[in-house]
Amino acid sequence: MTTTYAALLRGINVGGAKKVPMAELRTLMEGLGYGDVRTYLQSGNAVFSSSHGDEPSLAAELAAAIERRFGFDVGVLVRDHRYLKAVREACPFPAAEPAAKQVHVTYFSEPVDAARFASVEPAAFLPEEFRLGDRALYLYAPDGLGRSRLAQALSRPRLLKGVLATTRNWNTVVKLEELTGA
CATH class of the missing domain: 3.30.70.1280 (SP0830-like domains)
Incomplete structure (x- = not known):
């Protein structure tokens, strides 16, 4: 197959x-x-x-x-x-409404638990937010990834130690799901 x-x-x-x-x-x-x-x-x-x-x-x-x-x-x-379809469908943010630069997915090589990110205080970064999914982290950054203080905090090497992580914007998340389903 x-x-x-x-x-x-x-x-x-x-x-x-x-x-x-x-x-x-x-x-x-x-x-x-x-x-x-x-x-x-x-x-x-x-x-x-x-x-x-x-x-x-x-x-x-x-x-x-x-x-x-x-x-x-x-x-x-x-x-x-x-998997790509499940990640797209599980997005906790209204991805159909904001610009694609506002929603990103970081894909991980293995499952990560919330304890890994416990040192990141979500309230300190509002209105930016993040949620964990299945080997993925969803990031809402209204001003884009390049200006995101939360993205910087989440990508600290000590938080990602031992895990391969790579981030894609929402347009790419959607396109890859579509291309693999064609």
Whole structure:
């Protein structure tokens, strides 16, 4: 059985560092035997199909291939359509109303519990808010991610120790769910 996945690459093509041209990424993924490979934007989003492996093994395989080809380590998360759809449907914020820059999802490599973020005092960051989901954190930042004090607090290395995390804006969350469902 073939499953369609999204690969979320962390920290590529940002500020001139870790350059991964999307055409080369597609070729690399096709060389791994993945089918229907498409990329979305320049920020490390790819959709593909595979009949072998599971999310963690596909992520490890792709990360190793990227390191061999481009010479640097890139964190990779792989998620299937069912998961991406569940994340979209579980959004606790009115994502249909605010601009996409106001709602973001941080995807985690493994489940995280609320205790990890206990040192972050939600009232100190209002009107910004966050909620935890299934291997995901939803962030409402009315002035955008770049100006979000809460996003900075939530991304402190000690809070994310041992967990791969990568964030996407709401437009990308929606588009990846749609692309994997097509």
